[in-house]
Amino acid sequence: MPRIPTAAAGPPASLADVTASDGALRRFLHGLPGVDPVGLEARAAALGTRSIKTTAKAYALDLAVSMIDLTTLEGADTPGKVRSLCAKARTPDPTDRTTPQVAAVCVYPDLAATAAGALAGSGVQVASVATAFPSGRAALEVKLADTRAALAAGADEIDMVIDRGAFLAGRYLEVYEQIRAVREAAGTARLKVIFETGELSTYDNIRRASWLGMLAGADFIKTSTGKVGVNATPANTLVLLEAVRDYRAATGVQVGVKPAGGIRTAKDAVKFLVLVNETAGDDWLDNRWFRFGASSLLNDLLMQRQKLRTGRYSGPDYVTVD
Amino acid sequence: MSQADARLSVLKTYKLYVGGKFPRSESGRVYEVTAAKSAGGAAGRGRWLANAPRASRKDARDAVAAARKAVAGWSGATAYNRGQVLYRVAEMLQGRREQYTAEVADAEGLSKAKSAAQVDAAIDRWVWYAGWTDKVAQVAGAGNPVAGPYFNLSAPEPTGVVAVVAPQESALLGLVSVLAPVIATGNAAVVVAAEERPLPALSLAEVLATSDVPGGVVNVLSGRTAEIAPTLAAHQDVNAIDLTGADAELARELEVAAADNLKRVLRPSADPGGTDWTADPGTGRLTAFLETKTVWHPTGSLGVAGSAY
Numbered sequence: 001m002p003r004i005p006t007a008a009a010g011p012p013a014s015l016a017d018v019t020a021s022d023g024a025l026r027r028f029l030h031g032l033p034g035v036d037p038v039g040l041e042a043r044a045a046a047l048g049t050r051s052i053k054t055t056a057k058a059y060a061l062d063l064a065v066s067m068i069d070l071t072t073l074e075g076a077d078t079p080g081k082v083r084s085l086c087a088k089a090r091t092p093d094p095t096d097r098t099t100p101q102v103a104a105v106c107v108y109p110d111l112a113a114t115a116a117g118a119l120a121g122s123g124v125q126v127a128s129v130a131t132a133f134p135s136g137r138a139a140l141e142v143k144l145a146d147t148r149a150a151l152a153a154g155a156d157e158i159d160m161v162i163d164r165g166a167f168l169a170g171r172y173l174e175v176y177e178q179i180r181a182v183r184e185a186a187g188t189a190r191l192k193v194i195f196e197t198g199e200l201s202t203y204d205n206i207r208r209a210s211w212l213g214m215l216a217g218a219d220f221i222k223t224s225t226g227k228v229g230v231n232a233t234p235a236n237t238l239v240l241l242e243a244v245r246d247y248r249a250a251t252g253v254q255v256g257v258k259p260a261g262g263i264r265t266a267k268d269a270v271k272f273l274v275l276v277n278e279t280a281g282d283d284w285l286d287n288r289w290f291r292f293g294a295s296s297l298l299n300d301l302l303m304q305r306q307k308l309r310t311g312r313y314s315g316p317d318y319v320t321v322d
Numbered sequence: 323m324s325q326a327d328a329r330l331s332v333l334k335t336y337k338l339y340v341g342g343k344f345p346r347s348e349s350g351r352v353y354e355v356t357a358a359k360s361a362g363g364a365a366g367r368g369r370w371l372a373n374a375p376r377a378s379r380k381d382a383r384d385a386v387a388a389a390r391k392a393v394a395g396w397s398g399a400t401a402y403n404r405g406q407v408l409y410r411v412a413e414m415l416q417g418r419r420e421q422y423t424a425e426v427a428d429a430e431g432l433s434k435a436k437s438a439a440q441v442d443a444a445i446d447r448w449v450w451y452a453g454w455t456d457k458v459a460q461v462a463g464a465g466n467p468v469a470g471p472y473f474n475l476s477a478p479e480p481t482g483v484v485a486v487v488a489p490q491e492s493a494l495l496g497l498v499s500v501l502a503p504v505i506a507t508g509n510a511a512v513v514v515a516a517e518e519r520p521l522p523a524l525s526l527a528e529v530l531a532t533s534d535v536p537g538g539v540v541n542v543l544s545g546r547t548a549e550i551a552p553t554l555a556a557h558q559d560v561n562a563i564d565l566t567g568a569d570a571e572l573a574r575e576l577e578v579a580a581a582d583n584l585k586r587v588l589r590p591s592a593d594p595g596g597t598d599w600t601a602d603p604g605t606g607r608l609t610a611f612l613e614t615k616t617v618w619h620p621t622g623s624l625g626v627a628g629s630a631y
Binding site: 306311312313314315316317318 | 390553557559579582
């Protein structure tokens with residue numbers, strides 16, 4: 001399978017020397033321009049006030065549905081629950097066959113085989129979290145074994161978490177090497193790197209993590225696991241979007257973005273799409289380059305689609321509650 | 323003029339009541355509410371009373387979402403507990419009797435004595451319905467005799483979210499007479515207040531907010547009935563609609579819209595003189611928004627020795 005020019009090759013020639021040593025990497029990451037938090041949040045809030053109506057809204061809703069990584073990451077997940085989620089991913093709204101499919105179903109590695117079986121031939125991807133999700137606290141060997149198990153079970157995409165402890169302690173090269181190792185283990189599968197922005201404490205750290213992930217070969221950079229208090233917000237997603245925009249300008253390599261956790265309403269989703277369009281550009285308005293990690297969001301999008309189609313407000317009786 | 327007379331009184335900003343909160347209309351609109359033509363008072367008839375919020379279809383949507391959230395808790399509460407909460411509402415009403423007397427007098431153009439009688443009747447009506455919460459199951463439910471070894475029990479259950487178009491003429495007694503039976507049985511209500519006389523309804527919300535009624539169980543919208551009610555009638559997540567305050571033409575339009583998701587519909591009174599709200603209400607409105615659940619349960623008396631029947 002031909003690979004897009006990201007990833008496995010490591011950082012492009014123009015940035016090859018920044019990962020040569022821990023010191024060089026630290027100098028590079030700390031040399032990135034600082035984030036102005038007040039300006040950032042004001043910008044994110046201002047873009048959230050755009051009014052998206054009628055045909056533009058219909059387009060945005062369909063696009064958002066097609067960008068969803070329909071997720072179930074609970075201790076109580078069963079094969080039955082994953083199969084019903086897969087059925088929903090294939091046909092989100094059985095009353096309206098024009099509804100697009102979602103992009104992927106995201107599960108724990110032990111259920112990836114169940115999902116792969118249920119999604120076979122549908123075009124919906126199987127994404128599996130790996131590397132000791134959600135804490136990322138395990139030996140590298142364990143993380144690699146976790147990744148290989150997910151791939152063997154049929155995962156098309158791997159969602160890995162970084163070691164936040166190492167990152168916050170300043171051991172950037174260690175985090176880099178770990179992502180590289182998982183990148184190699186993942187082979188041709190698309191690799192999403194989760195930073196858990198809610199634990200990184202500053203926007204500067206989120207920007208550094210973004211560049212670190214992209215240098216190490218991430219196909220997607222992803223905000224959160226959905227398991228901590230603060231998940232995807234417009235502001236932290238804006239930092240990621242600026243990073244992928246700047247990275248492509250610097251290297252020519254395009255990287256995707258995935259906000260995850262806490263995006264529950266169609267209105268929120270449309271705000272994120274505005275952020276994407278106004279920050280990274282419309283090259284990213286495609287489910288190859290932008291995803292929503294969500295579960296309840298899909299139902300709200302479907303209810304909004306029904307409202308647009310029929311003119312009457314819909315309710316939870318008219319979508320499947322999972 | 324003395325110094326005390328020069329004081330400007332503080333005007334009240336009337337607001338909607340949605341999900342236990344008092345928001346302005348999402349649209350930012352208000353409309354003028356004036357005293358009834360026959361009302362007395364210092365500045366005479368037809369004087370300006372207040373600006374009431376003019377709710378939009380999005381306010382209606384938010385109110386339905388709030389009501390839906392409240393259904394599980396309110397219908398799951400014990401009937402006894404619902405009764406206690408409703409008695410508490412009556413107690414709060416009693417404490418603000420003077421305020422309601424003045425508001426009803428302005429809204430309906432009544433003398434102070436007649437207005438006070440309306441308020442007293444409204445409080446008594448509320449107490450009456452509060453008493454019904456744990457008795458309606460005995461009246462509307464049954465143990466059915468069946469030809470088989472089963473207990474067969476029918477029990478009334480609340481319909482869910484009920485939209486209520488409140489009576490246009492009777493601003494408090496009429497409102498209480500249609501609202502109390504809806505929530506007494508465990509439904510959640512979205513009330514469209516009387517268009518020209520919304521102030522007693524908006525003030526009633528203040529009583530509900532301070533008397534242990536969970537937020538979202540009652541939501542009060544004021545504005546143009548013909549603008550808000552069609553949204554509620556067409557809303558897929560509203561289970562029933564009470565058309566009491568709709569005129570014949572609007573009621574027909576609403577009933578057509580309500581048919582699309584098989585809403586339960588309570589038609590307005592066919593009596594051209596309107597409803598006499600002071601009359602004994604009977605149990606009709608209590609049972610209008612109930613569904614009957616019937617359970618078949620084996621008696622357990624079928625053994626090797628044969629049926630006990």
